[in-house]
Amino acid sequence: MIDRYKSNDVIESLEDVAYKNGITILDVYDLDKSTSDCVIMSVKTVFMNYSYDKVSYAFRLAHEISHILFGNPESQNVYYFSECGKRGEEFEAHKNAIEMLMKIKRPTTVQTFMEAYSIPSWLSEYVEIDYRRSNEYSKTR
Numbered sequence: 001m002i003d004r005y006k007s008n009d010v011i012e013s014l015e016d017v018a019y020k021n022g023i024t025i026l027d028v029y030d031l032d033k034s035t036s037d038c039v040i041m042s043v044k045t046v047f048m049n050y051s052y053d054k055v056s057y058a059f060r061l062a063h064e065i066s067h068i069l070f071g072n073p074e075s076q077n078v079y080y081f082s083e084c085g086k087r088g089e090e091f092e093a094h095k096n097a098i099e100m101l102m103k104i105k106r107p108t109t110v111q112t113f114m115e116a117y118s119i120p121s122w123l124s125e126y127v128e129i130d131y132r133r134s135n136e137y138s139k140t141r
């Protein structure tokens with residue numbers, strides 16, 4: 001299931017964003033599936049647990065990249081992924097990840113987007129907001 005996301009063009013676009021911003025992505029293959037991905041701000045490195053399967057690789061990668069791109073480097077050096085992080089910088093990284101993925105590939109519906117990236121259901125209202133925004137944007141072009 002993870003391979004499906006790992007091999008698509010969305011991952012490549014995210015890797016491209018990472019590369020252009022000097023971010024290193026390290027896939028770790030021998031971790032327990034409950035071990036969270038993490039990002040170390042000072043060395044701009046994202047450690048991705050390849051076995052983690054509750055949320056798609058693409059969404060988690062976008063989330064971790066968001067910490068480095070939009071986060072405050074002074075506030076914290078290490079972040080661990082949590083699909084239920086509803087506060088502060090975790091919440092911001094979730095919202096920025098949704099926006100980033102929406103820009104890479106506009107979905108046909110909110111539902112397909114939620115399913116394709118196995119995004120935690122509590123975030124659906126934010127997917128809805130970004131989806132509506134991307135619709136309006138495409139109309140004005």
Ligand SMILES: [Zn+2]
Nearest residue numbers: 079081090093
């Ligand atoms: Zn995070």
